[in-house]
Amino acid sequence: MSGTSDKERAEHLLYDDEGESVTDRPWIFRTYAGHTSARASNELFRSNLAKGQVGLSIAFDLPTQCGYSSDADIALPEAGKVGVPINSLDDFHVLFDQIPIERMNTSMTINGTSMWLLALYIALARERGVAEDQLRGTTQNDIVKEYLARGTYIFPPDASARIISEMYEYCLENIPNWNASNICSYHLQEAGATPAQELAYALANALGTLDTIRERGKFTDEQFERCVGRISFFVNSGIRFVEEMCKMRAFTEMWNEITRDRYGVTNPKYRRFRYGVQVNSLGLTEKQPENNAWRILIEALGVTLSRKARCRALQLPTWNEALSLPRAWDQQWSLRLQQILAYETDLLDYPDLFDGSRVVESKVAELKQAARAEIDKILEMGGVRAAIDSGYMKSGLVRSMSERMSRINRGEMVVVGVNKWAEGLPSPLVGGDDGGLFRVDSAAVAEALDTLKATRADRDEDRAQAALTALKAAATSGESMMEASIECALARVTTGEWADTLRGIFGEYRATTGVEGQTLRLDEDRVGALRARIDRYAEQAGHRPRIVVGKPGLDGHSNGAEVIAVAARYTGFDVIYSGIRLTPQEIVTSAVEESADIIGVSILSGSHVELARQVMNQLETAGARDKVPVVFGGIIPETDFEELTAIGIRRIFTPSDYELIDVMERIMTVVEEARG
Amino acid sequence: MSELVDNALALDKWSLGRLISQFEDTRASAAAMRSDILTELAGRQDSRRATFVGITGPPGVGKSSIIGELATRLIATDETTAVAVLAVDPTSHVSGGALLGDRTRVNFPADELRLFFRSQASERDLGGVGRATFAVCRLMRHLFDYVFIETVGIGQSEIEIQQVADWTYLMVQPLTGDAIQFMKAGVMEIPSAFILNKCDEKTVAQRSYAALSSSLRAFRADGTVPTIHRTSAHTGEGVAEVVAEIAAPDFAPNRPTLRDKELYFLEKWIRDEYGRAGLAFYKEQGADAFLSGDLPTAYEQAQTRFANTFGIQ
Numbered sequence: 008m009s010g011t012s013d014k015e016r017a018e019h020l021l022y023d024d025e026g027e028s029v030t031d032r033p034w035i036f037r038t039y040a041g042h043t044s045a046r047a048s049n050e051l052f053r054s055n056l057a058k059g060q061v062g063l064s065i066a067f068d069l070p071t072q073c074g075y076s077s078d079a080d081i082a083l084p085e086a087g088k089v090g091v092p093i094n095s096l097d098d099f100h101v102l103f104d105q106i107p108i109e110r111m112n113t114s115m116t117i118n119g120t121s122m123w124l125l126a127l128y129i130a131l132a133r134e135r136g137v138a139e140d141q142l143r144g145t146t147q148n149d150i151v152k153e154y155l156a157r158g159t160y161i162f163p164p165d166a167s168a169r170i171i172s173e174m175y176e177y178c179l180e181n182i183p184n185w186n187a188s189n190i191c192s193y194h195l196q197e198a199g200a201t202p203a204q205e206l207a208y209a210l211a212n213a214l215g216t217l218d219t220i221r222e223r224g225k226f227t228d229e230q231f232e233r234c235v236g237r238i239s240f241f242v243n244s245g246i247r248f249v250e251e252m253c254k255m256r257a258f259t260e261m262w263n264e265i266t267r268d269r270y271g272v273t274n275p276k277y278r279r280f281r282y283g284v285q286v287n288s289l290g291l292t293e294k295q296p297e298n299n300a301w302r303i304l305i306e307a308l309g310v311t312l313s314r315k316a317r318c319r320a321l322q323l324p325t326w327n328e329a330l331s332l333p334r335a336w337d338q339q340w341s342l343r344l345q346q347i348l349a350y351e352t353d354l355l356d357y358p359d360l361f362d363g364s365r366v367v368e369s370k371v372a373e374l375k376q377a378a379r380a381e382i383d384k385i386l387e388m389g390g391v392r393a394a395i396d397s398g399y400m401k402s403g404l405v406r407s408m409s410e411r412m413s414r415i416n417r418g419e420m421v422v423v424g425v426n427k428w429a430e431g432l433p434s435p436l437v438g439g440d441d442g443g444l445f446r447v448d449s450a451a452v453a454e455a456l457d458t459l460k461a462t463r464a465d466r467d468e469d470r471a472q473a474a475l476t477a478l479k480a481a482a483t484s485g486e487s488m489m490e491a492s493i494e495c496a497l498a499r500v501t502t503g504e505w506a507d508t509l510r511g512i513f514g515e516y517r518a519t520t521g522v523e524g525q526t527l528r529l530d531e532d533r534v535g536a537l538r539a540r541i542d543r544y545a546e547q548a549g550h551r552p553r554i555v556v557g558k559p560g561l562d563g564h565s566n567g568a569e570v571i572a573v574a575a576r577y578t579g580f581d582v583i584y585s586g587i588r589l590t591p592q593e594i595v596t597s598a599v600e601e602s603a604d605i606i607g608v609s610i611l612s613g614s615h616v617e618l619a620r621q622v623m624n625q626l627e628t629a630g631a632r633d634k635v636p637v638v639f640g641g642i643i644p645e646t647d648f649e650e651l652t653a654i655g656i657r658r659i660f661t662p663s664d665y666e667l668i669d670v671m672e673r674i675m676t677v678v679e680e681a682r683g
Numbered sequence: 684m685s686e687l688v689d690n691a692l693a694l695d696k697w698s699l700g701r702l703i704s705q706f707e708d709t710r711a712s713a714a715a716m717r718s719d720i721l722t723e724l725a726g727r728q729d730s731r732r733a734t735f736v737g738i739t740g741p742p743g744v745g746k747s748s749i750i751g752e753l754a755t756r757l758i759a760t761d762e763t764t765a766v767a768v769l770a771v772d773p774t775s776h777v778s779g780g781a782l783l784g785d786r787t788r789v790n791f792p793a794d795e796l797r798l799f800f801r802s803q804a805s806e807r808d809l810g811g812v813g814r815a816t817f818a819v820c821r822l823m824r825h826l827f828d829y830v831f832i833e834t835v836g837i838g839q840s841e842i843e844i845q846q847v848a849d850w851t852y853l854m855v856q857p858l859t860g861d862a863i864q865f866m867k868a869g870v871m872e873i874p875s876a877f878i879l880n881k882c883d884e885k886t887v888a889q890r891s892y893a894a895l896s897s898s899l900r901a902f903r904a905d906g907t908v909p910t911i912h913r914t915s916a917h918t919g920e921g922v923a924e925v926v927a928e929i930a931a932p933d934f935a936p937n938r939p940t941l942r943d944k945e946l947y948f949l950e951k952w953i954r955d956e957y958g959r960a961g962l963a964f965y966k967e968q969g970a971d972a973f974l975s976g977d978l979p980t981a982y983e984q985a986q987t988r989f990a991n992t993f994g995i996q
Contacts, residue, residue, distance in 0.1 A: 163917075397743070514917065517787060538778055549708035551779065551804070576780040581804050585787040596793040597786055600800055602700040630697050 021358055030356050033349035034311070035112060035320035038338045039285065041066035041091035042445075044454040045101035048091040051335060052106060060342055062112035062144075064322050065102075066090030067124070069561035069612060072159040073588070074120045074506025077455050081590060082503075084617040085561050087452035089332065090116075093124070094459040094503075096496050099131045101458070109137045113144035114189075114283070114320070119161035121148035121188070122170050122492055123505045129182070130496035139182050145239065145283070148174065148188035151212045154395050154516070155404060156198035158563010158587045161506060164392055166513035168219045170488070175216075176225050177489040179234055188216065189241040189283070196243035197289045198566055199408025202254045202374055205243065207381030208391075208400055210261060213238055214382075215391035217270065235266050236277030242318070244309040245287040246302055251309035252361070253370040255316035258282070261375055283320035284310045293329040293642075293662040295424030296443075297434045300326045304344055311348060314359040321345060326436070329662050331444040331644055332613065408566055409573060413529060416666055425665060444644055459501065466499035474498040475508050482512045517586065529668045534578055537672055541579035544679065548604075552678045555603040556584045557594035559622070562612035563587045567640060571607055574667045575674070591618060595625035598635050604678045610641040619654045636681045638674060640664075684716075688723050691826055692730060694765055694796040699826065703801055706822045707815040714987060717818070718980040724825040725979035731765065733827045734938075735820060736929060737848030738878075739834045744854045745880045748916035749925075750831045751789035756926045757829055758797045767799040767823055770833040771813045774804045781805070799827070812843050814955065817948040820847055821982060829929065845873050846947045849938035852912075852925075854878045857891035875935065876910040878925065883915045945982045946970055952986065957993060964993055 016022060023029045038055050040063075041048040052063055067090040070082030076094050077086040086092050091102060108131065117124045125146050132139055150167040153160040160167065174187040192200070192209035200208065217235060220226065226234055242258065244251045262280040266272040286306035291299045303323050310318045323344060325337035333341075348354060361367045385394045394400045414420040421427050437443035478491040488509075495505055545551045556572045558565055565587045572584040583601050585593075598606045610618055619639065626632045632655070639651060640660035648659055657677050664670050690698035705716050724730050738746050747770070754766040768789060774781040783802035791798040805813040812834060823830045834844055845851050853874035879895065882888035892913060899908045910928070914921035928934065949970070953961045965973070972992075973985040 542779065545709070545779075549710040549713055550704060551781075572782065576775060576782050577778050579778040579780040581774075581781045581783055581802075583783045583786065583802055585785055589787070590793065592793040593787070596696065599696045600700050601783070601802055602704040 019357055021356065031314070033355060034318055035062040035283075036060050036342060036345045036349075037062045037064040037114060037283070037320050037322035038342055039064045039066050039116065039322050039324075040338060042068075042089070042332065043087040043091070043448060043452060045091055045093065045098040045458070046454060049102050049104050049106070052102075054335065055338065055342070056106070058339055058342060059346060062114060062320060063106075064114040065116065067115070067117055068092045069159065071124075071502055072117060072119060073561045074123075074161050074502060074510070075561075076501045076503030077452065077459055079503055081561065084614045084621070085612055087455060088613045089562070092452065092455040093127065094455065094501050095462045095499050096127055096130050096134070097458055097462045097499065098455070099127050100134075103131060108132060108135070109141040111143070112320075113142075114147075115145065116147050118147055118150055118153050118157070119159050119167075120502065120506055121146040122174055122488065123496075123502060125174060125178075125185075125187075126489065126492035126496045129493050133493075133497070140184075142182050143184040145186040145189050146174065147191065147241065149191040149212065149241070151208075151215065151391055151395065152191045152194045153563070155208070155401055156194040156564070156566070158565055159561070160516055160563075162509065162513040163516040164395065166509070167516075168216075168392075171216060172220050172223055172225075173487045173489055175220055175234055175237065176223075177487065179226070179230060179237065186237060186239040186281075189239050190216070191241040193241050193243040193285055195404065196245060196287060197564075198404045199289075199406075199411050200404055201407055202250055202257075203377035203381060204403060204407060206254060206257055206261065206374060206378035207385065208403075209240060209242075209258075210265060210378065211382050211385045211391045211394070213240070213262075214265070214269065214386075218390070221270075231270070232272050232274060232277055235270050235272050236274070236279075238281075239319075240280065240282040242282050242284050242310070243287055244284050244306045246290050246306060248305050248309035248312075250370065250374075251306070252313050252316065253367055254374055255282075255310055255318075256313060256361070256367065256371045257374040257378065259316050260371065261378065280316075282318055283322070284318040285322045286310070286324060288324045288328050290422070291324060291326075291329045292422060292425050294429065295431050295434065296327050296330060297436050298424050299324075299328070300340070303341065307344065307348060311354060313361050314357065315362070327443055327445075329642065330437070331446075331642070334441070334445040337445075405566070405569055405573070409570055412570060412665070412667060416529060416668070422665075425663075442644070442646055444646070462499050462501065470498040471495075471500050471504075474500055475504060478505070478508050479512065482509055529574070529577070533668045533672070537668065537675060538579045540675060544675075544682075545579075548682060551579065551581045552605070552675065553581045553583065553601055553603045554605050554607055554674070554678075555594060555598045555601060556582060556607045556609070557589050557597065558587045558609050559589050559591050559594055559618050560610065560612055560614055561588060562610070562614075564611050565609075567611070568607075568609035570667065571609065571640065571670070574671050575607075578668075578671050578675075591621035591625050595622060595629055595631070598626075599629045599631055603635055604681065605674060606635055606637045607674065608637065608639050610639060610643070613642070615639060615641060615643050616647060616650055616654070619651050619656050623655045634681075636677050638677060640670075684719060685723060688720060688727070692724075692727060694799070694826075696796070696799065699799055700801070702822060702826075703819055706818045707803070709815075711990075714983060717822075718983045718987075721821065721825075721979045721983065724822075727825075730825040731828050733767075733820075733824045733830045734850070734929075734935065735824075735830050735832060735848045737832045737834070737844040737851035738854060739844050739851065739874075740854030740878075740880075742835055744856045745916050746833050746835075746854055747785060747788035748790070749854065749878065749880060749914060749922070750833055751791065752916055752919065752922045753926055753929065754789065754791070754798055754829070754831065756922065757930065758795070760926075760930060763797075764829070765797045765799070765827045766829045766831070767801065767827040768831045768833060769816065769819060769823065770800070770802045771805055771816060772802060772835065774806050812847055817847055817944065817951075842873060843951075845875075846939070846944060850875045850929075850935035852876055852878050854880050855895070856881045857884075857887045874909060876912065876928070878912045878914055880914050880916065882913040882920065883917055888913055942974070942977075945974055945985070949974060949982060949985050949989075953989060957989075961989075961993055965989065968992070 020028045038060055040051050068087050069085040071093045075082040077092045115124050171188050178185040178187045190209050190213045192205040195205050195208050259280040263278045266278040272278050323341040325333035325341050388394050418426050474495040481488045481491040554575050556568050558568045572582050575582045636657045638658040639656050643661055687698050691702050740746055757766050758764050772781055772783045781804035786800050803813045851874050896908050912921055912925050953965050973988045
């Protein structure tokens with residue numbers, strides 16, 4: 008075989024081992040999907056696969072993510088809302104019906120209950136007669152970013168670290184192509200992280216995971232080296248796409264250096280930065296939502312242009328993500344973008360386009376330097392765990408987020424169609440019968456509940472109880488809980504039972520809220536005016552206005568609520584903020600005990616109508632229905648405003664109310680109105 | 684008002700909240716209402732008599748979690764015991780606003796009437812407890828069996844907690860050097876007892892315990908060492924001993940009298956409201972000129988009396 012010799016090779020072409028000119032294989036195209044029930048999601052998966060999607064990316068509903076069965080009180084309003092409800096192995100059989108799991112690359116966005124979902128997947132393989140080592144995919148399983156940004160954690164840090172480690176220990180030999188966890192920087196950017204913070208926090212997180220695994224000492228040196236090679240990342244890509252591309256190169260270089268220097272990994276294959284991407288949702292706007300299509304395209308370029316730092320899998324949000332969950336057509340539109348980029352353009356024909364660029368090199372160096380300084384700071388504190396306990400990382404994120412918000416507020420950061428060129432023609436995309444929105448059929452979740460009931464009735468109860476006892480024994484004794492969890496899955500134990508058993512042993516965690524110690528930069532004239540107004544109110548009412556900021560339900564994206572809490576204090580309110588995952592009753596009890604003048608509720612899960620009803624009912628029970636006004640904020644489509652108002656919600660804020668001082672003024676108006 | 688008091692005695696949360704607001708109300712007109720409420724309460728057979736337990740310590744030491752544990756266990760001792768938490772948080776000096784207690788850390792069931800949680804802003808007060816803390820305690824005294832007063836403390840500013848509480852715990856955690864800071868700040872005389880929290884790790888806890896008790900011996904003027912409880916909110920270890928201490932019939936034998944507290948807070952109130960001139964006038968007239976008799980509203984009346992005389996002067 009006489010291929011082209013090195014000398015004859017053209018710099019702009021790609022060659023294989025034989026020296027033949029080739030083009031690259033495209034990355035894996037994914038669409039984050041799942042809703043309502045296992046059956047509805049299965050249909051959606053199969054239709055997506057038929058359209059040329061390569062891997063599966065499963066969205067689970069919040070009860071599944073937080074370890075509740077669909078029929079638990081706290082779960083019921085959220086069941087099937089933002090993803091598929093999985094209560095037992097029976098649901099998995101339906102979810103993967105006619106899908107050959109031995110040929111799938113399956114990514115599961117699951118964290119608190121990751122071990123359980125992996126156990127279900129393995130159990131499914133066993134019942135189908137598929138060899139375990141053929142399974143490929145990822146359980147997200149990054150608990151650090153759950154504590155910091157996403158909120159679907161269950162157990163305290165020690166127990167969570169143990170679960171993650173045991174999954175790595177199980178997967179390495181049994182399912183060698185499974186990524187036991189996916190270190191996420193994605194959610195850090197959504198929570199406001201700067202590129203340097205994103206790099207630093209994600210890498211520090213990976214170090215924490217690997218250090219724990221190494222300390223546990225279950226692996227030989229050779230196994231540990233392979234385990235390092237199994238660490239994968241899930242990264243965000245924002246609109247500043249040149250910087251984002253540089254960030255990806257910085258990630259690649261830093262991971263290579265860290266794995267070499269800290270862990271002595273000699274095989275370069277195990278030092279490669281393996282990552283998947285979901286591009287940024289934070290910057291997608293509710294106003295002129297059609298513009299988001301361009302944003303998504305540009306953000307996709309940031310993680311595909313540079314071959315050296317190209318993602319291995321890509322999932323794109325949809326143009327209407329700031330309005331609602333996507334419909335099937337919206338997802339198809341985003342998938343087509345990927346297909347055009349990979350197959351119509353010449354992107355995959357070339358070697359790295361940026362090698363040798365002094366600009367890129369210098370930018371990468373700058374990012375690396377800033378990230379390294381931040382990593383050192385975290386390590387000095389005692390690592391990522393200590394930096395979580397102390398609230399250091401959380402405060403860092405909340406600070407970055409409020410800085411971002413204030414830059415938008417002051418017009419320093421241009422958001423087209425929002426704070427600049429806001430006048431536009433009406434978008435035909437939000438026309439049509441459904442208004443361009445997806446709606447979960449609230450009756451459809453009934454199927455999940457029926458299956459759950461049937462599972463409980465039909466299972467061998469003795470086997471199920473024995474499996475739970477064994478799980479408890481493993482959890483207490485310190486031996487691996489993987490096999491016990493797989494047996495639970497086979498025995499038709501439910502998601503709630505599995506999680507409750509471990510909750511009983513490990514307890515439940517509450518993360519720091521991170522709202523302390525930061526400042527907002529708002530229009531100081533208006534802040535001054537509002538403060539004076541609040542002082543006047545305090546004089547007349549005999550107390551400062553007291554606001555309860557609450558986040559009901561299982562959705563843990565707390566940034567919105569935190570920013571409101573901080574802004575409220577900054578303008579002079581006394582603020583009662585208790586973090587996430589509260590029941591409507593807890594929020595109302597807070598308001599009643601604290602004699603609050605107003606309740607502000609933040610909801611992003613799509614359950615706003617049910618939760619509004621529950622909050623108002625609780626107020627009624629407490630005898631405070633017309634005494635404490637309630638305002639809502641979150642991703643709430645305008646079409647629901649009327650219903651919410653009828654239920655008794657006084658004001659509704661959405662992402663289009665991006666101007667914080669404006670929101671605070673309007674909240675104060677409600678307080679004044681209520682006092683009469 | 685009588686109905687509000689009825690409902691509050693039955694531990695209705697809405698009514699309790701409203702009554703407390705009256706005692707935080709900064710308007711002059713609210714004073715008369717406060718006197719009425721206290722008089723009403725003093726005449727009730729079913730009113731309670733609270734013991735005030737101060738819990739102070741640096742941020743992050745786990746005060747709320749421990750208070751949650753203590754309160755939950757205290758109400759489990761019988762069918763009637765009612766417990767309130769009054770959590771004081773600092774007010775921003777810039778905006779006047781405050782971020783108030785992380786209520787969820789006490790983890791009270793939302794429907795438990797015998798547990799009540801109220802946050803209070805310190806209102807730019809440097810004494811560690813808020814401007815209205817004593818006033819609210821005068822109300823809570825009749826409504827609960829135990830009131831935990833939680834303050835964030837890092838030293839000097841905490842002295843006041845012992846003026847309002849019958850017994851004060853200082854909480855520290857192993858190996859953080861907090862205790863040393865307190866000693867430097869000269870407030871080691873304050874706590875009635877210590878709680879060494881987060882004792883999950885045995886050897887570390889043992890080491891800290893030894894270090895703390897030996898330095899206490901050196902720092903306390905009388906050379907006595909108060910009890911040091913070792914607790915873990917996570918495992919529940921050591922919490923039962925603290926509960927037993929609080930629930931014991933002879934708990935806090937040397938508690939300040941109500942009059943002691945009234946004297947202290949009257950002076951503080953005069954300083955806050957009328958400054959040095961007010962204070963000088965007060966000293967000149969003598970406390971007895973204002974605070975006399977043992978009426979349930981003695982303190983409120985003293986305030987009115989002072990406002991009137993000093994105003995006229």
